[in-house]
Amino acid sequence: HPDDVEPSKLREYAEMEIGYSIHLPFDDPLIDVFDPVEGDGKAMMFAANSEPVNQYINLLLDIHTYPEAADVRALCNLRLLESMNLLDDTKTYLLTNWLINELSITIYSKGNVEFQRFQPLDTDLSKWKAKEAGEHQLDFSYLGEFDEYRMLITDQMLELERIMDFFRFSISKEQNGIDEIIVMGDNPNLNNIHSHLKQNFELPIKLINDQFMKKHYPGFKAKHAALLGLALKEVK
Template sequence: MSILSSNKRITNIIFNDHSIRYVEVRQQKPPVPLKWGEKLLPSGIIQEGKIVDQVTLSMILEECIDDWKIKRRKVRFLVPDPLVMIRKVKVPDEVRPDELNGYLYLELGTSIHLPYEEPVFETVLLPKKGEQREALLFAAPQQHVMEYAQLLSGLKLKPMAADISPLALYRLYHQTDLANKDERLLMIQFDLDRVFICIFEQQYPIFMHHFPIQFRLEDWDIKVTRSGAHRFQYNGEAAELHSQLEDFYKEVSKLMDFYRYSLYQGNQQITKVLLNGDHPKLQIILQEMQQRFEIPTHTIDASQWAAGKTSLFPHSHFLALGLGLKEV
C-alpha cells in the first residue's frame, strides 16, 4: 500500500442504494480520516447497484460536491457490491503473468462464462499449489461501471481508480494488525438493505455472496450525529427485525458449512469472522454472533487510531476509509 502525500487531496466516494458517502484520508499507519460526509438518497434512484435515475442522482451529487467542497477533485469510487463477481479460474503453465489479462479476455465466452457480455475485469495470479495454476478474476458489467465514472466526470470530478468493497475493507483490516496470513476469514458487510459476504484465504478473496434484506425508510427515525453520519432508530415491528436477523444468522451458518464440507470435505473451516457495515444494530449483531458461533468474531475499532476528532469517525464510513488506502 503506497503512501500518498496529503496535498494530493484525493476524495473517496461510496455509492449504495440508500446513500452517497465520502472520506478524505491522510495515508499513514494508522490512517487518519480528515473529512467525511453523507447524503441519504430517496428510494429508487439506485437499485441493486445500478443507476436508475441518472438526472436526479447527478443533481444530488452536484449539491454534495458544493457542500463537501470537493470541486474538481481526483476521486476513487467503489463498484457497488451487487455488480461485482469473483471467480477462480485455471491458467495454463505457459501463460506468463504479463499475459494473464489478455489470455482471460480471449477465454471470455468460451471456457469462461460471465452473466454479462461486456465486462470490465482485473486478474490476480494466485500462488501455485502443486502443478495447478489458478487466477482470481474480478468482473463487473462495463455499462454500469462506466455510468458511475461518467457521472463523476460529468460534474468535473476526475475518476482515477475504481475498487471493490472486500479489498477496500481488507486494507483497513490489515492496517489494524489483526490480519493473519494463514487465517480463513469470513468478511461480512451488513448494511441497512443488503448483506455482502466474502471469504478470504491467505489474504485473497476467493468467494463472494450477497443478498438483500427488507428495508423501509418509514420504519426508521433518522437523526444526524455530531460526526456527520445518520443515526437510525428502528420504530417498526420488533418481530420483523428479529426475523430478519435470524435469517441472517442461518445464512452465515450455511455458508460456513458450505465452505467446510462442500469446498473442503470437512478438512478446513473458517477461522475468523470480521463484521462491518452501516446497520444500526451492528453491535447487537456482533454480540449475538460471538455467542452463537465458536469462531472468533471481530469488528474494526476506530478508537485505536487517534484521539480527538477521529474518535467520532462513524462506522458507516469504514469502507470509504479503506478505499482511501488504495494504491493509485
C-alpha cells in the first residue's frame, strides 16, 4: 500500500481499491485489514462474501446468541498448532483440513498466511450414517462403496499438487516450495487420507489425529482441533 496511507485508514483505502487494483471473485464483500508491521508498506486483507456471513449473523440473532469469539477455521487450526510448538517461522506449510464433504487448504509461509482455498467434496451425504458416541457427540461412517469416496480424495491430491506448483512459481517470489504438509480435520477416514498423501508426495507429512491430540490436550480428539484453536483466541 502507498506510504501515505495511515494505519487507521487502511480498511477505507482497501474498500476504495476493490474493483480497481484489488479484484475479488464475489460482489458486496465484507473486508478487514491487518497491518502486522506498521510502516513497511505491507498489510493483509481478509475478504468474504457478505451473503453467507450475514446468514450466520441473522441466525445467531434469531436465537438470541451472542458469541464472544469467531474466527476463520484455518486461523484456529494455526493457533492450535502454534500452541503445540509445531510451526517453524522459517518453513512453509501446506495445511489441509479434511471434513466429510469439504477440504480447506491453507499455505502458511514464514509466519504469514499466503493462500487459502475451499474445495467441496461432492459426496452423497445420504450415504453417511451418524452414530451417537457419547454426550453431544456423533461419529460418521460411509455406507456406500468406499472406492467411490476414495476417488474424490484422489482428485484432491491432483488439486493439491497444482496448488503447490502455483504457490512455488506464482506466489512465492523466492520460488520456494512447501516444506511440510499437515493433515487435520474431523473426517473419519483421516488415517487413510494421510496414507494416501504419503504415497503421492515426497514431503514430511504430519497427521493430527486422535492419538496426537491426546498427547497435547487429553480428553480432546482431532475433530475438536478448530474449536480448541478458537478457545485459545484472546477475547477483547
